[in-house]
Amino acid sequence: MTFDTDTRRDADSATVDAAAYLVAPVNERSRARLAENGLDYRLVPVTGDDYPQWLQSVARGFQDGERSDEQVASSRERSAYRRVTGVYDAAAPVADAPVATIASWIGQLTVPGGASLPSCAISAVTVAPTHRRRGIARAMLEGELGAAVSAGAPLAMLTVSESTLYGRYGFAPAAASASWRIETKRATWIGPRPDGRVDFIPRQRFRELVAPLHERVRLRVAGEIDVQGSFWDGFAGTTPTAEKAGEKRAVQYTDASGVVRGVAVYTVKENHDDFTKASVHVGYLLAETDDAYAALWRFLLELDLVAEVNAGELSVDEPLRWMIADQRAATVTLRDHQYVRILDVPAALEGRRYGAPGALALDVTDVLGHAGGRFLLTVDDGGRGTVSTWSDGAAAPDGAVEVSLGIEELSAAYLGGVSLATLAAAGRVRSTDASAAARVFSWHVAPRLSIWY
Ligand SMILES: CC(C)(COP(=O)(O)OP(=O)(O)OC[C@H]1O[C@@H](n2cnc3c(N)ncnc32)[C@H](O)[C@@H]1OP(=O)(O)O)[C@@H](O)C(=O)NCCC(=O)NCCS
Structure with missing residues (x-):
């Protein structure tokens, strides 16, 4: 048989109104269940007065620090694509800080064959330590899945902090990710040496290039999703509140005909005991062609003064393994990553x-x-x-x-x-x-x- 790839984009988008989903009422069953326990489950408009406290609750829920005013403003500006809900406890001393949070939106999930289907992406699931294990997360998850079904989304998806949380709602790890640690001195490049060129570019230029490039590349790999601009700002360090942005180095690969086919952003950590043993962390590498892939990886593996390259969220079947002479130079760790739930x-x-x-x-x-x-x-x-x-x-x-x-x-x-x-x-x-x-x-x-x- 021939493998038939399909370039239908966002095939069933017409059946799911992503904008209506953002403001659809919370699921009545979950609302009533939480109300019986004195809790108010409601929408939190991103533009409204309740959003800053909602964001602080998310940060606290993930055991993170308080968000500054600038961070709140930046998040608000970049979160218009999200449906945000919170659970409030009127009896709590700070009653306007939600005791539980969840965000979701209708994203696009690439499936085998190259179609991209509407899929409810779920994020920011937290329940305050003061309110844990009373069924609040279950009520919210069931509520948002109910809302996704009402909207007509055929799929839901999420990435998780703990593997054991979501099977009970029908989610399963559907795309694993690989983290690589490569000893560069040992690896030895045996892959192609393409004719194009690798050049440094400003981080802002990386940010401009990466979004349209990803829109093309994502349809080739099942599991990838459409990525919101705020994520690219995170990789590029192009928000005003980005920390250590100056440590990020960006490069592009231009093919022999002058077209940019790939980009990468990375940071280098010096080793003060031995200047030949710095380590590189690859923040994001995106290649539209095999040549771009080879050229960018070769560039990273052959950096002077670097002994180790680390990269995460790679495929479990990276061509890179076949581009180095010593496969044991790479230590690869697999982890459950993209969770999917058919609705x-x-x-x-x-x-x-x-x-x-x-x-x-x-x-x-x-x-x-x-x-x-x-x-x-x-x-x-x-x-x-x-x-x-x-x-x-x-x-x-x-x-x-x-x-x-x-x-x-x-x-x-x-x-x-x-x-x-x-x-x-x-x-x-x-x-x-x-x-x-x-x-x-x-x-x-x-x-x-x-x-x-
Ligand atoms: C994970 C978290 C949201 C759970 O909230 P919660 O309100 O305590 O969860 P619930 O009481 O609704 O529990 C729902 C179910 O999940 C189970 N569960 C909850 N936390 C769990 C955990 N950490 N590990 C395994 N199971 C867990 C419960 O036993 C319960 O099972 P059941 O309904 O099948 O009997 C909360 O502990 C939290 O905010 N953790 C920190 C932030 C985080 O990791 N969020 C998840 C991001 S992906």
Whole structure:
């Protein structure tokens, strides 16, 4: 079969009104549940008077320091894309500081095949230590997922502080990330040496280049999302409140025809005991072409006075491994990173492409009741899937491979980051033919997410 990549952008955006989602009322069930305990769950407009205290509660919730007025103003300016909600305790001494926070927005998640589907991104989940373990986080998470379903979002997604928090709501790690520590003196570059050039650029120039470049690159890798400008300011250090921004060095790669195809930003930490052993931290590296990728990594690995290069949020299958002579020069650590939660099985499954033709009779259970049911996924020779429902009590359609799984497992396998056969071997999926199911669900590019949100 041929792998059919799809350049549909934001395929189903029309069905999700991202602007309406920002101001949609909070979920009534969660509101009532919290109200029974004397708590007020409500929207917090980013432009309103309550926003500064909300932001202070988020910082405190993550055990971070107080935000300055400048930081609050900067955050307010850059957060218009967020739906912000808080839970208030009228009996608390500082009643206008929420005891719990959550933010969300309708983002775009790239799925196998190159389509980008609306996905509810969730962030800033905190509950004050004074109010923990009373079910407040559960009420908020269920509330925001309910709002996302009402808005018609087929998916939700988040990155997490702790791995054990979100499986209970149907989220699963769908794209792992790799952190690399490379001993540069040992690595030895054996990769391509492209004809283009690497040049230093001002950080502001990096900021200008990175956003449109990422908009093009993100559709090639499942797991990537559309990135808001404030994140790029963070990488570039281009906000007025950015700390240690002057330590960031930015470079661009220009190909032989004069087009900028890649950028990177990094910092260097000196080693005062040995000036030949500084370490580099790669803040962000983005390449549109194989040449740009090779040239930028080679530049970083061959920096003088540097003994170690560190980089995070890389793919689990980086070409870089095959560009160094000594693979053991790299210590690679894997971690769960991009969590996904399917909210609408037909829309999610029809949105992606598949690795092999076949028919899967999926029996899906959903802990929260949003997306369970029986679905027949039929994949044609071009890797396109269509989904029909398969009625309760009926036998699985003839010739279809039966797969029984929870929404968590379906979400884990959705981006192609884990095989259904692996999940079956782990006792997480049952199937009449796990290998065949895995072939259909496979994808040839490892999913990746290059940021935290
Ligand atoms: C994580 C946090 C939001 C949980 O809030 P909470 O109000 O105490 O959570 P709830 O009482 O609603 O608990 C909901 C469920 O999660 C479980 N849970 C809560 N915190 C947990 C933790 N740290 N590890 C594992 N499970 C946890 C509870 O046992 C409960 O399980 P159940 O409903 O299935 O029985 C809160 O502890 C917090 O703000 N932590 C610091 C900030 C943070 O890490 N936020 C998450 C960012 S991704």
